[in-house]
Amino acid sequence: MSKDVEYVVRLIANTVFENEQYFSELDGVVGDGDFGYSIARGFEKVINEWDTIDHSLPGNTLKGVSMKIVGAVGGVSGTVWGTAFLRAGITLGTKTEITQQDVIAMFRSAIEGIKKRGNTDLGDKTLLDALVPAVDQLEKSFNDGKDASTALDEAAVVCRQAAEATRPMLAKRGRAAYTGERSIGTLDAGAVAMAVLFEAVSKAWKE
Amino acid sequence: MKKFVNDPKNFVPEMLKGIALANPKTLKYIPEYNLIMRADIPISNKVSIMQGSGSGHEPAHVMAVGRGMLDAACPGNVFAAPPADFVYQTTKLVASPKGVLHLLNNYTGDTMSFNMGREMAEAEGIEVRTVTINDDVAVKDSTWTIGRRGVAGNFFVMKATGAAAERGASLEELEALGNRVVAVTRTMGMALTGCTPPAKGTPIFTLAEDEMEMGIGIHGEPGRKRVKMAPANEIVDELLEAVASDIPYKAGDEVALMINGMGGTPISELYLLYGYAHEQVEKRGMKIKRNYIGEYCTSLEMAGFSLTLVKLDPELEDLLAAPAEIAIRVF
Numbered sequence: 001m002s003k004d005v006e007y008v009v010r011l012i013a014n015t016v017f018e019n020e021q022y023f024s025e026l027d028g029v030v031g032d033g034d035f036g037y038s039i040a041r042g043f044e045k046v047i048n049e050w051d052t053i054d055h056s057l058p059g060n061t062l063k064g065v066s067m068k069i070v071g072a073v074g075g076v077s078g079t080v081w082g083t084a085f086l087r088a089g090i091t092l093g094t095k096t097e098i099t100q101q102d103v104i105a106m107f108r109s110a111i112e113g114i115k116k117r118g119n120t121d122l123g124d125k126t127l128l129d130a131l132v133p134a135v136d137q138l139e140k141s142f143n144d145g146k147d148a149s150t151a152l153d154e155a156a157v158v159c160r161q162a163a164e165a166t167r168p169m170l171a172k173r174g175r176a177a178y179t180g181e182r183s184i185g186t187l188d189a190g191a192v193a194m195a196v197l198f199e200a201v202s203k204a205w206k207e
Numbered sequence: 208m209k210k211f212v213n214d215p216k217n218f219v220p221e222m223l224k225g226i227a228l229a230n231p232k233t234l235k236y237i238p239e240y241n242l243i244m245r246a247d248i249p250i251s252n253k254v255s256i257m258q259g260s261g262s263g264h265e266p267a268h269v270m271a272v273g274r275g276m277l278d279a280a281c282p283g284n285v286f287a288a289p290p291a292d293f294v295y296q297t298t299k300l301v302a303s304p305k306g307v308l309h310l311l312n313n314y315t316g317d318t319m320s321f322n323m324g325r326e327m328a329e330a331e332g333i334e335v336r337t338v339t340i341n342d343d344v345a346v347k348d349s350t351w352t353i354g355r356r357g358v359a360g361n362f363f364v365m366k367a368t369g370a371a372a373e374r375g376a377s378l379e380e381l382e383a384l385g386n387r388v389v390a391v392t393r394t395m396g397m398a399l400t401g402c403t404p405p406a407k408g409t410p411i412f413t414l415a416e417d418e419m420e421m422g423i424g425i426h427g428e429p430g431r432k433r434v435k436m437a438p439a440n441e442i443v444d445e446l447l448e449a450v451a452s453d454i455p456y457k458a459g460d461e462v463a464l465m466i467n468g469m470g471g472t473p474i475s476e477l478y479l480l481y482g483y484a485h486e487q488v489e490k491r492g493m494k495i496k497r498n499y500i501g502e503y504c505t506s507l508e509m510a511g512f513s514l515t516l517v518k519l520d521p522e523l524e525d526l527l528a529a530p531a532e533i534a535i536r537v538f
Binding site for chain 2: 072
């Protein structure tokens, strides 16, 4: 099971590396243009120092990933992604097998952590606006008895639509918030990143 | 980009190395956490004070470390908040039995890094209090935004709490003092040009030859409006009105006035601005007891300035006048 966690983390890392420039450009429209650069440096540390992480349990791997990210990335990106991996790892605890229910529980806990860390909620034009609908869909697809591949596919579609739907929103958090009305009409970089990642995981699962 | 850079990734560490080599007796540099700290801390009967923000605002905050001001600063990359782990490790290294005071400028990234770092430190039994600086009047404050930004007024919070800490103030007293200084400090800034973070290589924004941006934060992010250039006095009038109308001042109030350069405006222009600002402040019936003209909190090589007013009382005036010794100057 640790192999699955490793596979997903490396897939996320590679997707972040491939999209570094794209993510920064999205962020540069109203933010400060360093989102792609920052998060790529975080996953660079994760991958470069992979062997220094305790991989005795899947949960420990996730906690270790979190510590690497908060050790390398400052501010919003570092704390949000670090909190997400930390919460996911804590939720898994000492489990060695990860069920569909565990996956949903990990996502829910990560979402709660991000809300608390950022003092934010749905509608503030953040990654939550794409992540939450995607996880809702994933849970629904699992409950409907869909297989993992189909469920991920459906979640990825919803995630992309939700990311697109951040365009008319007014940014209320982060440096984009200072642009006020100017943030309307731009995509939220974090929300788009969620869509890109869900699509990457969904595609990889099929293969 | 035309800058003194070797590898952009090493911009911050190479700057910090310079500060450390220039101050071998008084400062210690720990490269792992971008940390500049006083060589003689922690001191058992003194609260330690630390601040961290993005780099690119020098002298804030790494060059404001020294006796009578900050005990440590742990900056992130240029214009990026420090990682939460830097905050945590720095807090541990500077922790004294009297506790640690975190100063932070009210930006989302800084707040989140400091909150996470603080939680990690508190889990190990270190007592931490936080003063959030939000002196910028350009941004509307409301419950649904992240509120006003912390800008050049952070100098007064560092200076006052730093002096009080040297005199033995407790952590609670310093937290209250910091909040009291924030409550009487107001700033607004403006830019004539953008600036270029070394790792980005291109300007964060560009202004036409006849344009200026009013109400910028310390990363040049917008605040109020982009308008046509105007004579210097008119710009001072607009900033002073925004700042002075935000706190109800009355004739006879004693104040400190700061004209802070954003990094690319010559000192001659700053004094030109100060001269008119001084007259206008006194015209409003306020008495200027202390003045500050120069670079205190910058945005790399941006041309522009900010104007700060602090309402003084005898205690605050005394703390601002107390001796301090930092890398860039001796007060």
